[in-house]
Amino acid sequence: MYIEHLSLKNFRNYEDEEFSFLPKTNILYGKNAQGKTNVLEALYLFSIGKSFRTPQDRELIRFGAEFSRAELTFSDRKRRQKIEIILRRDRKKQIKVGGVVIQKLSELVGTLNVVLFCPEELGLVKEGPHVRRRFIDIALSQLRPNYYRLLSNYHKVLDQRNHLIKKVKFQGANSLLDTLPVWDEKLAACGVEIVRYRREFIETLETYAKKVHTEISGEELGIEYRTRVTTKEDFLEKLSQNLDRELEQGCTLFGPHRDDLLLTVGGRDAKTFASQGQQRTIVLALKLAQADLLFEDTGEYPVLLLDDIMSELDAGRRAYLAKKIQDKQVIITCTDVEPNLSGEQTKTIHIRSGAILKD
Numbered sequence: 001m002y003i004e005h006l007s008l009k010n011f012r013n014y015e016d017e018e019f020s021f022l023p024k025t026n027i028l029y030g031k032n033a034q035g036k037t038n039v040l041e042a043l044y045l046f047s048i049g050k051s052f053r054t055p056q057d058r059e060l061i062r063f064g065a066e067f068s069r070a071e072l073t074f075s076d077r078k079r080r081q082k083i084e085i086i087l088r089r090d091r092k093k094q095i096k097v098g099g100v101v102i103q104k105l106s107e108l109v110g111t112l113n114v115v116l117f118c119p120e121e122l123g124l125v126k127e128g129p130h131v132r133r134r135f136i137d138i139a140l141s142q143l144r145p146n147y148y149r150l151l152s153n154y155h156k157v158l159d160q161r162n163h164l165i166k167k168v169k170f171q172g173a174n175s176l177l178d179t180l181p182v183w184d185e186k187l188a189a190c191g192v193e194i195v196r197y198r199r200e201f202i203e204t205l206e207t208y209a210k211k212v213h214t215e216i217s218g219e220e221l222g223i224e225y226r227t228r229v230t231t232k233e234d235f236l237e238k239l240s241q242n243l244d245r246e247l248e249q250g251c252t253l254f255g256p257h258r259d260d261l262l263l264t265v266g267g268r269d270a271k272t273f274a275s276q277g278q279q280r281t282i283v284l285a286l287k288l289a290q291a292d293l294l295f296e297d298t299g300e301y302p303v304l305l306l307d308d309i310m311s312e313l314d315a316g317r318r319a320y321l322a323k324k325i326q327d328k329q330v331i332i333t334c335t336d337v338e339p340n341l342s343g344e345q346t347k348t349i350h351i352r353s354g355a356i357l358k359d
C-alpha cells in the first residue's frame with residue numbers, strides 16, 4: 001500500500017500544508033526542530049489513531065489553534081481511500097474512514113498499515129517489558145483486528161479487577177471479594193486467548209527476523225514469548241493461590257499484562273549483553289520482519305516510516321536497508337539528503353518551520 005497525499009491544518013507546527021508522496025522513496029529533510037518528525041507523527045496517527053510521541057491528542061493541535069484537521073489518501077491493491085482526523089481541544093477526536101465516522105479505534109486499525117523505525121525504538125531491547133509488549137500489541141493489531149478488540153476487552157476487565165482489589169485493600173470492602181470469581185473467569189478466558197495470539201505471532205515473526213538478522217550480522221537472533229500463564233485453569237489457579245499477595249500489592253499479578261519477550265543473540269540475553277550496534281540490528285530485524293509478515297499475511301507491504309535513523313546505522317546496515325526497501329514506499333526523515341537512497345524514484349521534500357520550502 002502507499003500513501004498518496006497528506007494535508008495538515010493546524011497540526012503541530014503546520015498551519016496549512018499539503019504533501020504528495022511517491023510510491024517509492026520520499027525524503028523529508030531539513031534542520032532540527034523544523035517539523036520533519038511531525039509529518040511522520042501525523043502519518044502514524046492514521047494507522048493506529050494515536051501518536052507515537054504522546055498519549056495526549058491535544059498536544060498535536062497547533063499552539064493557539066482550537067482544532068486541527070488532517071486528511072490522508074492512500075491506495076492499496078483493492079482501492080483508494082481517504083481518512084480524515086479532526087482534533088479538538090475540548091472533545092474526543094473524530095475519525096472518518098471513507099467519509100464515515102467511526103465509533104471505535106478498532107474500526108481504524110488495520111486500514112492503513114505503517115511500520116515505524118525511530119531512535120526511541122532502540123529501547124525495545126533494553127527497556128522494560130511494557131515496551132516489548134507494546135511492539136507485539138501494535139504489530140498484532142494491524143494483522144488481526146480481532147486481537148485489538150480482545151486486548152481492549154482484557155484491559156477493561158483488568159481495570160475492574162484492580163479497582164476491586166484496591167477497594168478491598170484500602171477501604172476494607174471485603175464483601176466485594178464474593179464477586180471476584182466472576183472477574184477472574186473473564187480475565188482468564190480473555191488472557192489465555194491473548195497469550196495464544198501472541199505466541200503464534202512471535203513464532204512466525206521469529207523466522208522472518210532471524211533471516212534478516214543473520215543477513216545483516218551473521219549472528220543468530222532468538223525471540224521467545226515469556227508467560228507465566230499457560231492454560232485457563234493454570235491462570236485461575238495462580239489467581240486464587242496468590243490473592244493475599246495481590247491484596248497486599250493492590251493489583252493483579254498474573255496475566256499477559258506481565259509477559260515479556262526474551263531476545264537473544266547467539267544464545268545470550270540481549271537485554272544484558274547486546275552492544276549498541278547489536279541492539280540496532282535487533283530492532284531493524286524486528287521491524288523489517290514485522291513488515292515482511294504483514295506482506296505475507298495480507299498481500300500488502302506496509303508503508304515504512306523511518307525517523308532519523310540513517311545516521312544511527314553504519315554503512316553496511318544502511319546499504320542493507322536501502323536494498324531491502326528499494327521497491328517499497330518509504331517516508332524517511334534526515335538532516336541531509338541520504339546518498340544511499342537517492343535515485344530516480346526518489347522524492348525529496350525540504351522542510352523549514354512547518355512548511356515545504358520550494359528549492
Ligand SMILES: Nc1ncnc2c1ncn2[C@@H]1O[C@H](COP(=O)(O)OP(=O)(O)O)[C@@H](O)[C@H]1O
Binds near residue numbers: 014035
Ligand atoms: N502543538 C504544536 N504547535 C506548534 N508547534 C509545535 C507543536 N508541537 C511541536 N511544535 C514545534 O515543532 C517543532 C519540532 O518539530 P519536529 O517535527 O519534532 O522537528 P524535526 O524537524 O527536528 O523532526 C518544534 O519547533 C516545536 O516547537
Ligand SMILES: [Mg+2]
Binds near residue numbers: 037038307308333
Ligand atoms: Mg525529528
